[in-house]
Amino acid sequence: MPLTATTLSTKMTDISELKKTCSQIRRDIVRMVHAVQSGHPGGSLGCTEYFVALYNGILHHDPQNFSMDGLEQDLFFLSNGHISPVWYSTLARSGYFEVSELATFRKIGSRLQGHPATEEDLPGIRIASGSLGQGLSVAIGAALTKKQNGEDTIVYTLHGDGELQEGQIWEAAMFAAAKGVDNLISTVDYNNRQIDGDVDDINSLGDLGAKWHAFGWDVIDLDNGNDLESVIRTLKMAKEHTGKGKPVMILMKTEMGCGVDFMMGSHAWHGIPPSDEQLENALGQLEETLGDY
Amino acid sequence: MTVAESTIKFTSAEDKSTRAGFGAALLELGKINPNVIGLTADLGGSLQMNKFRDEFPDRFYQVGVAEANMMGIAAGLTIGGKIPFTGTFANFSTGRVYDQIRQSIAYSNKNVKICASHAGLTLGEDGATHQILEDIGLMKMLPNMTVINPCDYNQTKAATLAIADYVGPVYLRFGRPNVPNFTEADQPFEIGKALLLNEGADVSIFATGHLVWKALKACEELNVKGISAEVINIHTIKPLDDKAVLASVQKTKCAVTAEEHQRHGGLGDSIAQLLARKLPAPMEMVAVNDQFGESGKPAELMIKYGLDTSNIVTAAEQVLDRK
Numbered sequence: 101m102p103l104t105a106t107t108l109s110t111k112m113t114d115i116s117e118l119k120k121t122c123s124q125i126r127r128d129i130v131r132m133v134h135a136v137q138s139g140h141p142g143g144s145l146g147c148t149e150y151f152v153a154l155y156n157g158i159l160h161h162d163p164q165n166f167s168m169d170g171l172e173q174d175l176f177f178l179s180n181g182h183i184s185p186v187w188y189s190t191l192a193r194s195g196y197f198e199v200s201e202l203a204t205f206r207k208i209g210s211r212l213q214g215h216p217a218t219e220e221d222l223p224g225i226r227i228a229s230g231s232l233g234q235g236l237s238v239a240i241g242a243a244l245t246k247k248q249n250g251e252d253t254i255v256y257t258l259h260g261d262g263e264l265q266e267g268q269i270w271e272a273a274m275f276a277a278a279k280g281v282d283n284l285i286s287t288v289d290y291n292n293r294q295i296d297g298d299v300d301d302i303n304s305l306g307d308l309g310a311k312w313h314a315f316g317w318d319v320i321d322l323d324n325g326n327d328l329e330s331v332i333r334t335l336k337m338a339k340e341h342t343g344k345g346k347p348v349m350i351l352m353k354t355e356m357g358c359g360v361d362f363m364m365g366s367h368a369w370h371g372i373p374p375s376d377e378q379l380e381n382a383l384g385q386l387e388e389t390l391g392d393y
Numbered sequence: 394m395t396v397a398e399s400t401i402k403f404t405s406a407e408d409k410s411t412r413a414g415f416g417a418a419l420l421e422l423g424k425i426n427p428n429v430i431g432l433t434a435d436l437g438g439s440l441q442m443n444k445f446r447d448e449f450p451d452r453f454y455q456v457g458v459a460e461a462n463m464m465g466i467a468a469g470l471t472i473g474g475k476i477p478f479t480g481t482f483a484n485f486s487t488g489r490v491y492d493q494i495r496q497s498i499a500y501s502n503k504n505v506k507i508c509a510s511h512a513g514l515t516l517g518e519d520g521a522t523h524q525i526l527e528d529i530g531l532m533k534m535l536p537n538m539t540v541i542n543p544c545d546y547n548q549t550k551a552a553t554l555a556i557a558d559y560v561g562p563v564y565l566r567f568g569r570p571n572v573p574n575f576t577e578a579d580q581p582f583e584i585g586k587a588l589l590l591n592e593g594a595d596v597s598i599f600a601t602g603h604l605v606w607k608a609l610k611a612c613e614e615l616n617v618k619g620i621s622a623e624v625i626n627i628h629t630i631k632p633l634d635d636k637a638v639l640a641s642v643q644k645t646k647c648a649v650t651a652e653e654h655q656r657h658g659g660l661g662d663s664i665a666q667l668l669a670r671k672l673p674a675p676m677e678m679v680a681v682n683d684q685f686g687e688s689g690k691p692a693e694l695m696i697k698y699g700l701d702t703s704n705i706v707t708a709a710e711q712v713l714d715r716k
Contacts, residue, residue: 139599169473177469227468228500231496234497237461237466238465241469242472242473245474246473248452248475249473275456280458
């Protein structure tokens with residue numbers, strides 16, 4: 101369908117604004133991890149477009165009035181909790197809490213725990229995650245409650261590809277399809293990297309699309325998860341696939357460390373912080389658009 | 394009031410299983426609380442959840458043989474106000490899913506009721522693979538977790554009803570065999586409140602679960618020997634009723650604990666900690682001593698592993714010698 105000049109221009113403006121948000125979130129990520137010399141920058145950088153897309157126009161949510169129950173709202177669960185920096189930055193930049201709080205990441209007394217947790221009542225978090233493989237089951241439970249409550253809302257999850265080596269994921273995959281949990285959109289960060297090396301070398305996932313398909317999911321391939329427009333388009337398409345009797349899976353190809361050249365191309369930056377020099381180098385590649393915290 | 398007079402009030406008209414008490418209460422909860430959800434991992438029959446399933450099919454999830462998934466689903470169901478009751482054997486409710494419970498339920502402080510049947514040696518013939526004797530320890534170590542181990546049908550029913558009204562994660566432990574049903578029908582159940590079943594002066598016997606009835610029997614035998622035993626039913630192991638335990642030991646100056654669990658990590662361990670900190674006193678523990686169980690009839694196993702009435706009597710006599 102041809103777009104009118106006006107529509108296109110509006111769209112482009114939106115996209116360019118969101119791209120600025122991506123750049124700022126990437127700055128937040130490397131600065132947070134650098135400040136405490138710990139944390140996981142690689143996967144965080146690789147999933148930045150996903151988070152920005154999800155929290156800006158996809159999720160039906162209310163950042164100013166967060167509630168644990170999230171009634172009549174869409175819910176998001178981060179199953180691979182170690183990429184907390186991108187989530188915290190996105191939540192802060194979406195208005196869940198003050199951006200200045202990002203400076204407390206992983207420090208004692210902080211609400212921004214190394215891995216997401218509920219104990220400190222950080223708005224936006226509904227379950228602890230970090231020990232891998234658990235988030236899909238939790239999301240299924242929350243999706244069932246949405247159905248029980250008669251809601252027409254959607255539950256989203258994000259998983260690492262290495263995380264799919266956990267058996268519980270496949271227990272949950274089987275259940276969600278068998279019980280027709282069709283108000284669920286899961287996404288795999290398919291970057292083929294995990295902490296010890298490439299996923300293909302560690303314990304290959306084989307034909308991942310065929311696996312999810314065989315488990316009864318509606319599978320959508322996203323070939324460039326670092327292209328914001330593609331991510332938005334795919335998430336919107338996924339929404340159209342809900343309510344049809346099957347859970348929806350997006351296999352989202354990304355580049356670990358995306359946006360910082362020396363962090364890309366290997367698994368090395370899964371879970372190590374940049375030095376002072378490396379931080380300067382990284383920040384030089386990422387425009388400050390919304391103001392650093 | 395003499396010991397003999399007081400203990401005689403406990404009689405059982407009909408032996409019933411504690412799991413049947415759970416099943417009956419779950420059905421009742423289905424009728425009175427629309428937020429109660431039942432889940433099982435292919436053991437709904439054993440847990441006596443089928444009446445709930447048949448009456449409330451839309452509020453029951455058969456997860457299949459996938460306990461880790463069940464625990465995660467239960468955690469998620471609480472988000473939006475549901476009160477999930479998971480039902481499987483105690484072994485599969487704890488050790489098999491410890492990390493799921495730790496992260497998604499206890500640390501996340503979710504309102505999940507982990508209902509665990511076939512605990513301990515009295516599971517019987519299936520043998521040690523299924524006879525978990527470590528579950529109380531595993532669960533009580535988790536912050537935010539409440540641990541309840543009722544003693545008979547009526548009390549399990551009352552406890553099941555009570556935990557639906559309590560907000561927070563709960564581990565509810567019960568068993569397979571038919572056992573004396575001696576506590577009151579429709580009793581009130583207060584989480585964390587020890588129940589004084591028999592006043593005594595010489596020794597305090599703290600028992601939980603199936604061992605409470607045996608403690609009462611031991612009390613009668615001790616009475617014949619001229620020993621006045623106080624019997625306290627600790628249905629809630631965590632939070633422990635410190636006040637009740639200390640008040641009793643203040644009076645008797647010694648304690649015996651009795652449970653169908655490992656000595657390490659069980660009720661005895663909790664009471665020993667309390668007494669060591671607040672009121673050091675001689676103590677004996679009737680529990681399994683660092684062993685796995687084996688196949689056999691429940692009654693045979695309880696004798697072989699030292700969990701019978703006579704073991705409580707002997708422990709009481711031994712602790713009295715140390716006063």
